[in-house]
Amino acid sequence: MANIAEQRIKREFKEVVKSDEVSAFNIKVELVNDTFTELRGEIAGPPDTAYEGGKFKLEIKIPETYPFNPPQVKFVTKIWHPNISSVTGAICLDILKDQWAAAMTLRTVLLSLQALLAAAEPDDPQDAVVAQQFKENNPIFQRTARHWTCAYAGGPKSDKELEEKVVSMKNMGFDEHKARVALSTKDWDVTRAAEYLIS
Amino acid sequence: MSGDVNRQLSHMSEASSCYSDGNSSEDMDEDIDQYYMDTTDDLDLDCPSKTDDPEYFEYEPLQVMDAERLLNEEIEALCTKLKVSPSMAKMLLLRHNWQKEEIIENYQKDPSGFLIDSHLTSRRKHDNLIGPRPMCSVCCVNYPRDRFHGVTCGHMFCQDCWDMHFQTQIQDGITTAIECMAKECPVLVTEDFVCEVLTQPKLRDKYSKFSFNDLIKSHPKLRFCPGVDCAVIIKAKESKAKKVECQTCKASFCFRCGISYHAPTECDVIKRWLTKCEDDSETANYISAHTKDCPRCHVCIEKNGGCNHMQCPECKYDFCWMCLGDWKSHGSEYYECSRYKENPNIANESVHVQAREALKKYLFYYERWENHAKSLQLEETTTSKITTRTQEKVMNNQGTWIDWQYLLRAAALLKKCRYTLQYTYPYAYYMDKGSRKVLFEYQQAQLEAEVENLSWKVERAEITDRGDLENQMDVAEKRRQTLLKDFLEV
Ligand SMILES: [Zn+2]
Ligand SMILES: [Zn+2]
Ligand SMILES: [Zn+2]
Ligand SMILES: [Zn+2]
Ligand SMILES: [Zn+2]
Ligand SMILES: [Zn+2]
Numbered sequence: 001m002a003n004i005a006e007q008r009i010k011r012e013f014k015e016v017v018k019s020d021e022v023s024a025f026n027i028k029v030e031l032v033n034d035t036f037t038e039l040r041g042e043i044a045g046p047p048d049t050a051y052e053g054g055k056f057k058l059e060i061k062i063p064e065t066y067p068f069n070p071p072q073v074k075f076v077t078k079i080w081h082p083n084i085s086s087v088t089g090a091i092c093l094d095i096l097k098d099q100w101a102a103a104m105t106l107r108t109v110l111l112s113l114q115a116l117l118a119a120a121e122p123d124d125p126q127d128a129v130v131a132q133q134f135k136e137n138n139p140i141f142q143r144t145a146r147h148w149t150c151a152y153a154g155g156p157k158s159d160k161e162l163e164e165k166v167v168s169m170k171n172m173g174f175d176e177h178k179a180r181v182a183l184s185t186k187d188w189d190v191t192r193a194a195e196y197l198i199s
Numbered sequence: 200m201s202g203d204v205n206r207q208l209s210h211m212s213e214a215s216s217c218y219s220d221g222n223s224s225e226d227m228d229e230d231i232d233q234y235y236m237d238t239t240d241d242l243d244l245d246c247p248s249k250t251d252d253p254e255y256f257e258y259e260p261l262q263v264m265d266a267e268r269l270l271n272e273e274i275e276a277l278c279t280k281l282k283v284s285p286s287m288a289k290m291l292l293l294r295h296n297w298q299k300e301e302i303i304e305n306y307q308k309d310p311s312g313f314l315i316d317s318h319l320t321s322r323r324k325h326d327n328l329i330g331p332r333p334m335c336s337v338c339c340v341n342y343p344r345d346r347f348h349g350v351t352c353g354h355m356f357c358q359d360c361w362d363m364h365f366q367t368q369i370q371d372g373i374t375t376a377i378e379c380m381a382k383e384c385p386v387l388v389t390e391d392f393v394c395e396v397l398t399q400p401k402l403r404d405k406y407s408k409f410s411f412n413d414l415i416k417s418h419p420k421l422r423f424c425p426g427v428d429c430a431v432i433i434k435a436k437e438s439k440a441k442k443v444e445c446q447t448c449k450a451s452f453c454f455r456c457g458i459s460y461h462a463p464t465e466c467d468v469i470k471r472w473l474t475k476c477e478d479d480s481e482t483a484n485y486i487s488a489h490t491k492d493c494p495r496c497h498v499c500i501e502k503n504g505g506c507n508h509m510q511c512p513e514c515k516y517d518f519c520w521m522c523l524g525d526w527k528s529h530g531s532e533y534y535e536c537s538r539y540k541e542n543p544n545i546a547n548e549s550v551h552v553q554a555r556e557a558l559k560k561y562l563f564y565y566e567r568w569e570n571h572a573k574s575l576q577l578e579e580t581t582t583s584k585i586t587t588r589t590q591e592k593v594m595n596n597q598g599t600w601i602d603w604q605y606l607l608r609a610a611a612l613l614k615k616c617r618y619t620l621q622y623t624y625p626y627a628y629y630m631d632k633g634s635r636k637v638l639f640e641y642q643q644a645q646l647e648a649e650v651e652n653l654s655w656k657v658e659r660a661e662i663t664d665r666g667d668l669e670n671q672m673d674v675a676e677k678r679r680q681t682l683l684k685d686f687l688e689v
Contacts, residue, residue, distance in 0.1 A: 004338045004363065011339040067337055068367040102337045102364055102380035103356075 054153030256441035426450030505578035
């Protein structure tokens with residue numbers, strides 16, 4: 001790993017670890033290996049959003065040319081959000097692409113991701129299905145996102161009705177996660193979700 | 200036959216009234232005499248005269264060196280006027296598309312405001328260095344103050360970091376758009392600073408090459424020739440959607456947008472059309488039929504020439520390849536083959552019916568667009584056949600090469616007319632209903648009829664009288680010019 005990159009990551013690691021945000025358990029960074037090329041991040045879902053109470057794990061890869069090129073970040077925890085792929089966890093965020101600046105840090109990235117959870121940008125989507133639901137059926141979107149937070153990110157508010165639908169499809173022999181994706185995609189209509197999985 | 204069409208046209212359009220109206224033989228002879236006079240100084244199809252040609256366009260080819268000199272002159276002139284560095288002047292011209300007067304006016308009104316808007320300085324001068332050995336916020340190393348540099352915004356970083364920043368950006372092809380490394384600072388880095396800092400000479404060359412490309416692309420009167428591996432730059436007086444032909448690589452293209460010439464359709468409309476054709480390519484696939492059945496005797500006929508006026512080899516029935524209608528009705532005032540008849544009651548129909556109607560309309564235009572493109576390809580074969588036959592004739596002492604040149608000229612003119620005809624279809628597709636569309640479709644139909652007549656005669660060039668063929672050329676080209684005069688945006 002290039003000298004500048006390693007130097008920077010060591011420094012940034014300290015910056016995040018000792019910052020106020022960590023003490024409030026809002027953001028966190030851990031080393032995965034001792035070469036500093038891979039890190040694991042975590043952000044807490046912002047209050048008063050569908051992600052409240054959830055903890056979202058992130059995979060962070062540091063390129064050779066860091067910080068002159070941005071880190072590669074994706075969600076490990078499954079999440080229902082217009083700018084994050086519900087399948088791969090890939091993120092659509094300008095500062096991770098052409099709006100990156102060398103003076104930005106991992107802390108900037110994590111705080112920006114938290115801001116993204118609080119304010120989605122459905123017109124610049126990563127996941128077209130989620131973005132469409134966000135725009136056309138926002139109450140269902142909010143419920144679905146909250147349900148995913150509970151199911152995958154340890155969120156506190158479970159939604160009995162939605163949970164039962166997932167269970168009913170599980171009993172039909174479908175995989176739990178696949179059933180949840182299908183139900184979320186088809187606005188929680190069990191018949192359409194089953195058709196979607198069979199076709 | 201051409202006389203018939205001439206008569207009908209004169210009451211439709213003012214612009215066409217200049218045509219020979221008569222179909223008497225004297226008038227015809229006069230036309231031909233006139234034509235021969237025009238051709239005595241070797242009529243070149245692609246160098247139209249300035250006065251009344253709607254496609255007339257002045258341009259010249261430049262080599263890279265000439266273009267560089269030209270840009271440098273403009274840059275220097277701005278430097279002198281505004282008393283700014285050449286690097287700064289270059290950025291201003293690039294960011295404002297070389298609108299010199301506008302730049303001077305805005306700069307003199309409010310120099311700092313204008314530079315801020317142009318991303319060449321910031322509202323306040325930042326100072327991010329603390330103490331005698333500050334830390335560089337990019338590499339986190341402490342250095343003495345003289346190792347730090349920055350641009351007009353005042354954000355300072357160490358020399359090594361700037362160097363790495365420039366290397367990374369240039370590798371990605373970014374040169375004139377390199378920004379300061381500070382968070383959310385949009386200030387651009389100018390060429391003088393980049394060259395001062397860059398340690399690798401190879402990258403300096405790469406920088407000048409890429410930034411030269413950016414400069415040309417931002418200049419409204421210059422355009423790179425889109426030809427493969429062609430380094431020519433075309434310079435025009437104005438940025439117009441006119442046809443340019445590169446003498447070096449023979450590529451021909453629209454000056455304003457750089458794709459294949461598309462008159463009478465406008466740049467943004469042709470882009471929409473081409474995108475639509477690409478998106479709907481699967482729906483339109485079934486159209487590509489090379490054989491159709493004769494509408495009278497049902498024998499299978501293969502189309503192997505460009506002409507859409509077909510004659511059944513069996514029953515000798517003359518019909519139209521496009522609509523399978525009787526050819527006799529084509530070229531009359533009631534020529535309906537190129538016109539799409541929309542359902543007048545469509546607004547009251549269900550969404551489903553509307554969608555089907557929209558597809559039907561698109562396929563109608565697409566089929567004609569595609570058919571002319573194919574005809575153009577097939578006519579290439581006719582041209583090469585004519586060339587071979589001409590060579591044979593000259594070898595056998597049947598006249599000189601010059602005697603037979605008119606055949607190749609006819610083939611070239613046919614291509615030119617059919618090309619324009621092809622591009623009338625996207626134009627008509629996007630046109631709003633109304634009297635202008637009626638006139639357009641009328642002229643389109645007239646052009647279509649004359650193009651097919653010319654095509655018919657070119658395919659039978661050896662048995663066609665020279666005077667007859669040249670008269671047909673004249674009529675077809677005049678139809679094309681009339682349409683362009685009325686509908687090509689100038
Ligand atoms: Zn540095
Ligand atoms: Zn700056
Ligand atoms: Zn060229
Ligand atoms: Zn164009
Ligand atoms: Zn027949
Ligand atoms: Zn027809």
